[in-house]
Amino acid sequence: MYDNPLTTPRATHGRAPDVFHPGGWVPMREYPQREAVDFVVIGTGAGGGPLLARLAERGYSVIGFDAGPYFRPLEDFASDETSQSQLFWTDERLVDGANPLKMGANNSGRAVGGSTVHYAMVSLRFRPEWFRSRTLLGYGADWPLDWREMWHYYARAERDLAIAGPVSYPWGPKRPRYPYRAHEINGAAEVLARGAEAMGYQWSETPLATVSAPRGDSPSCVYRGFCRVGCATNAKQSQLVTYIPRALAAGAEIRDMAMVGRIAVDAAGRACGVHYHRNGAWHFQAARNVIVAGYAIETPRLLLNSATDRFRNGLANSSGLVGRYLMTQSNQAVYGVMDDMVRWNKGPPSLTITEHWNYNDRKDFHGGYCWMAQGPLPVEWSAAMSTSRRLWGAALREKMGDYNHQVGLKMVGEMLPHLDNRVTLADETDRYGLPIARVTYSWHDNDKAMIQHALGEMQRSLELVGVRDLWRQENDTNHLAGTARMGFDRETSVVDADCRSWDIPNLWICDGSVFPTTGGVNPSLTITALALRTADRICVQARTGEMRK
Amino acid sequence: MTERNRYPGYDVLVKRHSPSWNEATRRVMDARLGVPREPRFLSRIEWDTLVAICDRIIPQPKNRPPVPLAAYIDQKLKADARNGFRNAALPPQRAAWQIGLAAFEVEAHQLHGKAFHHLTTAQQDDLLRRVESGRIDAPAWGDLDAALFFSEHIMGDIIAAYYAHPTSWNEIGFGGPASPRGYVRMRNNRRDPWEPVEAGPGEEARVGRENRRVR
Ligand SMILES: Cc1cc2nc3c(=O)[nH]c(=O)nc-3n(C[C@H](O)[C@H](O)[C@H](O)COP(=O)(O)OP(=O)(O)OC[C@H]3O[C@@H](n4cnc5c(N)ncnc54)[C@H](O)[C@@H]3O)c2cc1C
Ligand code: SF4
Numbered sequence: 001m002y003d004n005p006l007t008t009p010r011a012t013h014g015r016a017p018d019v020f021h022p023g024g025w026v027p028m029r030e031y032p033q034r035e036a037v038d039f040v041v042i043g044t045g046a047g048g049g050p051l052l053a054r055l056a057e058r059g060y061s062v063i064g065f066d067a068g069p070y071f072r073p074l075e076d077f078a079s080d081e082t083s084q085s086q087l088f089w090t091d092e093r094l095v096d097g098a099n100p101l102k103m104g105a106n107n108s109g110r111a112v113g114g115s116t117v118h119y120a121m122v123s124l125r126f127r128p129e130w131f132r133s134r135t136l137l138g139y140g141a142d143w144p145l146d147w148r149e150m151w152h153y154y155a156r157a158e159r160d161l162a163i164a165g166p167v168s169y170p171w172g173p174k175r176p177r178y179p180y181r182a183h184e185i186n187g188a189a190e191v192l193a194r195g196a197e198a199m200g201y202q203w204s205e206t207p208l209a210t211v212s213a214p215r216g217d218s219p220s221c222v223y224r225g226f227c228r229v230g231c232a233t234n235a236k237q238s239q240l241v242t243y244i245p246r247a248l249a250a251g252a253e254i255r256d257m258a259m260v261g262r263i264a265v266d267a268a269g270r271a272c273g274v275h276y277h278r279n280g281a282w283h284f285q286a287a288r289n290v291i292v293a294g295y296a297i298e299t300p301r302l303l304l305n306s307a308t309d310r311f312r313n314g315l316a317n318s319s320g321l322v323g324r325y326l327m328t329q330s331n332q333a334v335y336g337v338m339d340d341m342v343r344w345n346k347g348p349p350s351l352t353i354t355e356h357w358n359y360n361d362r363k364d365f366h367g368g369y370c371w372m373a374q375g376p377l378p379v380e381w382s383a384a385m386s387t388s389r390r391l392w393g394a395a396l397r398e399k400m401g402d403y404n405h406q407v408g409l410k411m412v413g414e415m416l417p418h419l420d421n422r423v424t425l426a427d428e429t430d431r432y433g434l435p436i437a438r439v440t441y442s443w444h445d446n447d448k449a450m451i452q453h454a455l456g457e458m459q460r461s462l463e464l465v466g467v468r469d470l471w472r473q474e475n476d477t478n479h480l481a482g483t484a485r486m487g488f489d490r491e492t493s494v495v496d497a498d499c500r501s502w503d504i505p506n507l508w509i510c511d512g513s514v515f516p517t518t519g520g521v522n523p524s525l526t527i528t529a530l531a532l533r534t535a536d537r538i539c540v541q542a543r544t545g546e547m548r549k
Numbered sequence: 550m551t552e553r554n555r556y557p558g559y560d561v562l563v564k565r566h567s568p569s570w571n572e573a574t575r576r577v578m579d580a581r582l583g584v585p586r587e588p589r590f591l592s593r594i595e596w597d598t599l600v601a602i603c604d605r606i607i608p609q610p611k612n613r614p615p616v617p618l619a620a621y622i623d624q625k626l627k628a629d630a631r632n633g634f635r636n637a638a639l640p641p642q643r644a645a646w647q648i649g650l651a652a653f654e655v656e657a658h659q660l661h662g663k664a665f666h667h668l669t670t671a672q673q674d675d676l677l678r679r680v681e682s683g684r685i686d687a688p689a690w691g692d693l694d695a696a697l698f699f700s701e702h703i704m705g706d707i708i709a710a711y712y713a714h715p716t717s718w719n720e721i722g723f724g725g726p727a728s729p730r731g732y733v734r735m736r737n738n739r740r741d742p743w744e745p746v747e748a749g750p751g752e753e754a755r756v757g758r759e760n761r762r763v764r
Contacts, residue, residue: 078577079570079726082713089633096637104633187737222731232571232728340737341747345723347735378712378723386708387700390681392606393674396708401555403721404747438637 005069005076006086009257009278011112016248017072019241020217020234029251036286037061040274041293042260042302045114046527047511048293049239049247050160054535056250063253063285064244065276067298068110070256071117071240077232081379084229087111087118091436093297094426098442099475101328105380107480108295112256113240115295116524120228121209121236122350122412123163124521125154127172127358127368130414133517139366139446140416140517144488144497145533151175153529158207161237161528162215165207171355180212183221188344189351189373191407195461201356206372208348209237209524217241223347225375261434263290263306263315263507271315271507277432289547291499293511293531296326296480300423300513301437303484316484316501316509321494323423325482326441327518330413330451332474333374333384334458336467337405344375344406357457358520365449367414368520371458374408381406388473407467409458412479414520415447423483479523481515498537499530506547510534552610554720558757559745561718561725563764568730569743578726581714584620590627590643594664595650599623601666602653605673606707616717621710622646636701638694648691649698653680655689677703722747 003010010017011028018024031037038060041048052064069086071077078084089110093103101107109115128147133140155176158165165178182205185193189205196203210221210231221235234241244254258278266272273286292299300323304314314322350372358368376384381403386396421442425435443451455472462470487493490502499510512527519526541547564570565578588596596619603618626643639645656676657665665673679685680703683696711717718725722745724732734741745763748756 074571076573077571077728078573079728080574080577080713082581082709083577085630090631091633092631092641093634094637095634100636102634104631108633184735186735190737222727222729223733223735224727224729224731226727232573233731338737341740342737343724343732343740343744346732378718378721379709382708382712383705386704392704392708394608397607397720400712400717400721403723439634 005071005256009255010070011254011256016254017070019072019074019245022072022075026245026248028248028253030253031061031063033283033285036273036288037063039289039291040065040285040287041291042274043114043293043295043298043511044112044244044254045109045239045293045295045511046116046524047531048114048291049116049243050157050528050531051291051293051510051535052247052252053243053250054532055538056247056252058535058539061251063255064247065255065258065260065274066110066112066114067259068112068256070112070254071230073230073232073234073240077230079224079226079232081229081377084118087230091430092428093436094428094438095441096438097421097440101439101441101477103297103439106478108297111240112244112254113238116238117240118228118230119238119524120349120522122372122522123158123161123207123209123525125172125175126150126519126521126526130517130519137361137366141485141487143516144486149533150529153532154525156532157525157528161209161242162211163207163209164212166205169207170202170204171359178207183208183210183212183348183351185351186344186347186375187340187342188375188407191338191462191465191467192352192354192371192373192409194465195409196354196356198464199461201354203352203354206350206353210235210348211237221348225345225347225349226377227348229377259432260302261305261432263292263302265308265311265315265504269310269504271504289506289508291508291510293509295511296483296513297423297437297439299509299511300483301425304425305434311503316494316503316507318503319491319494321485321492323483324419325417325485325516326421326423326439326480327415327417327482327515328441328477329479329518330369330411330415330447330454331476331478332451332455332472333408333410333476334455334462334470334472335406335408336462336470337402338407338467339405341404342407343404345377347375349373349375355521357454363453365446365453367416367446367450369411369413369450369454370520371409371411371454374410378403384473384476388475389471407462409462411454411458412520412522413450413454414518416444417482417485417517418444479518481512481518481523484509484513485516486514487516498541499534508534553750554753555747556719556722556745556760557748557753558760559719559722559763561715561723564725564743567743567764569724569728570726571728574726574728578715584617584624586617586620588623590623591650594654595647596623597664597666598650598653601673602677602703603707605670605677606703607711613716616711616714618707618710622706625706636697638697639701640693642702645693645698645702648693649702652685652687652689652693652695655687656685659687
């Protein structure tokens with residue numbers, strides 16, 4: 001009998017799945033519900049994973065809750081786009097605004113390991129100036145953090161995830177050598193390299209969180225190219241196969257298939273535990289501290305859904321900014337055809353990158369962007385083609401026939417924070433009876449200017465290397481940030497530099513939602529670095545007695 | 550007219566027992582190929598309309614078994630398997646499909662006095678294009694935004710169902726499932742022996758023989 005992780009929790013009875021061995025288990029500590037644990041962490045992804053590991057390793061009692069299943073990649077992951085939608089958050093969310101976002105496959109995961117189970121593994125550092133973009137570059141908002149400190153945590157995250165990258169990275173201040181050698185590039189990635197050179201721009205192999213040589217129980221990447229629907233070999237260094245096993249070994253408990261519906265607050269106004277739904281019923285777990293790491297839609301939704309008489313507008317929301325300043329990243333692309341047999345689906349999808357326009361300020365808009373090589377699988381590709389070119393019928397089938405000759409470049413661009421791009425609660429409820437999220441998004445002039453600039457640049461670089469039949473995918477976005485921004489004071493932000501909420505001293509928020517600005521690179525490495533820093537800050541505050549304040 | 554077969558002789562299903570397919574993949578593909586060919590959620594008339602729409606969104610060649618597209622939509626509706634978001638201007642997907650299919654029928658009767666599936670393909674395409682661009686008049690659409698319904702569901706759901714099927718992978722020369730074996734030859738114009746060869750005009754017979762060895 002196939003034990004279905006989507007219907008029955010697996011981390012129970014003192015054991016959790018051993019993700020490296022079919023049918024195997026590892027021992028797991030379990031904590032009683034009525035006794036308060038030191039920390040409850042809600043969400044086990046890019047932010048939650050490292051927190052669980054670091055806090056457990058420092059001797060705290062900690063439980064990680066995730067609404068999603070505990071997958072065994074070797075046994076549960078098919079090489080198939082459609083069935084692997086099991087990795088995504090597919091409960092309904094409403095989208096509106098002038099440019100409604102696409103969620104689901106495009107934006108968020110639900111699994112132990114969070115969205116890192118299906119992410120594309122691109123692991124980049126922010127440009128240092130972005131932590132002070134308001135002061136140094138004249139847009140967005142400053143982070144209350146020093147980039148040099150982040151540089152230290154980036155290096156640690158890169159070691160923890162065994163990032164495979166080039167010997168020297170062309171942009172930004174010096175960084176240590178990547179722990180694993182860069183991956184070999186495929187034909188589609190070579191087009192980016194040649195195109196960049198033709199324009200006089202630098203390019204690089206993309207630093208990726210999949211190993212280029214064996215690491216512990218992870219074999220090296222076999223270039224199957226299904227990374228965005230889950231890696232069935234464990235080459236991908238997702239939180240599920242890195243920080244979560246570390247957390248378990250250090251005494252953390254994981255509660256999978258456990259949806260937190262509400263954070264409870266005691267009479268003194270401190271968080272005291274969580275109400276969660278598991279195995280068909282609601283339960284309560286007491287906690288001395290609560291850390292929310294559910295990402296930029298579920299984090300504000302949970303805070304808003306936890307409103308009480310005392311905190312009528314939701315928890316941590318005296319500024320009124322919970323749910324505000326939602327950001328996505330522009331993800332437009334230019335595609336075309338080559339005579340060569342390319343087979344762009346082989347290997348991880350984004351093997352090369354140019355960050356030229358992240359580090360060059362001679363442009364008439366704010367913010368930066370990079371672009372990367374592409375290799376979408378057929379379902380995703382057919383959706384991009386049919387919606388962008390309004391193709392169906394015989395014409396679509398004919399164009400799809402070029403699949404193996406296709407190449408493309410896709411941007412990841414910085415969208416600026418705006419108050420009115422936001423997450424609110426809708427009237428509709430989900431299967432747990434909780435109000436669902438309404439996600440409102442509109443592009444602004446700066447966003448549009450950057451997109452046009454990037455499309456022109458990517459198109460020119462493909463033209464220069466003889467790619468033909470070019471067309472533009474004008475309407476795509478990816479990645480989320482904002483909705484619980486960090487800042488310098490309680491009036492203009494939700495959390496401080498330590499990711500601790502201004503309003504409730506034992507409530508932390510530590511995931512992509514704390515970003516004041518989103519930068520022109522994929523966000524996960526920054527989320528993970530921030531979580532490592534937060535764990536260290538918690539330990540320091542506990543030692544100095546600041547925690548009790 | 551028979552269309553050009555770019556990957557003659559290639560059948561991705563032959564790799565079922567190769568190192569490119571793991572147990573999870575076999576389990577999933579068996580379920581996909583075994584989809585019941587009868588409506589289980591939609592009514593008979595909704596089903597007939599849907600089958601006719603699918604035939605126009607993805608017209609399929611007559612010389613091979615068709616991908617049962619309507620069956621996958623019906624299955625998705627029966628399971629109420631959603632995409633994780635919904636444009637706030639649309640009702641939930643079951644209601645959207647039911648209102649939309651009924652409205653197609655009303656439009657077909659108003660314009661031509663016949664059921665949609667009895668129209669000529671030219672009439673069907675014409676009606677589909679009107680819906681696509683929101684040029685519709687039947688009150689049957691009610692609050693449903695026809696153009697949005699067309700892009701999110703008619704195109705979105707049907708095209709995704711087609712390119713999730715091995716038959717379409719044969720057609721475009723996609724290697725298909727690839728776990729645990731993956732790929733070795735990463736550069737242009739290099740083929741792993743478990744990938745198909747593309748046939749230029751006149752090469753079909755020779756390439757067909759090569760592709761029958763792909764496994
Ligand atoms: C297709 C795709 C490709 C991507 N590729 C890249 C890439 O290459 N590089 C990169 O840097 N980023 C990439 N990203 C983005 C990246 O995955 C996210 O930015 C990152 O994982 C967010 O981290 P997080 O900790 O904030 O949230 P997540 O990693 O999403 O984790 C949140 C977790 O919280 C759980 N949760 C939420 N609410 C609750 C609740 N109430 N109760 C219990 N559990 C809850 C969810 O189930 C989920 O598992 C990609 C994203 C997608 C969708
Ligand atoms: S290409 Fe590598 S990282 Fe991607 S799914 Fe395959 S083995 Fe995993």
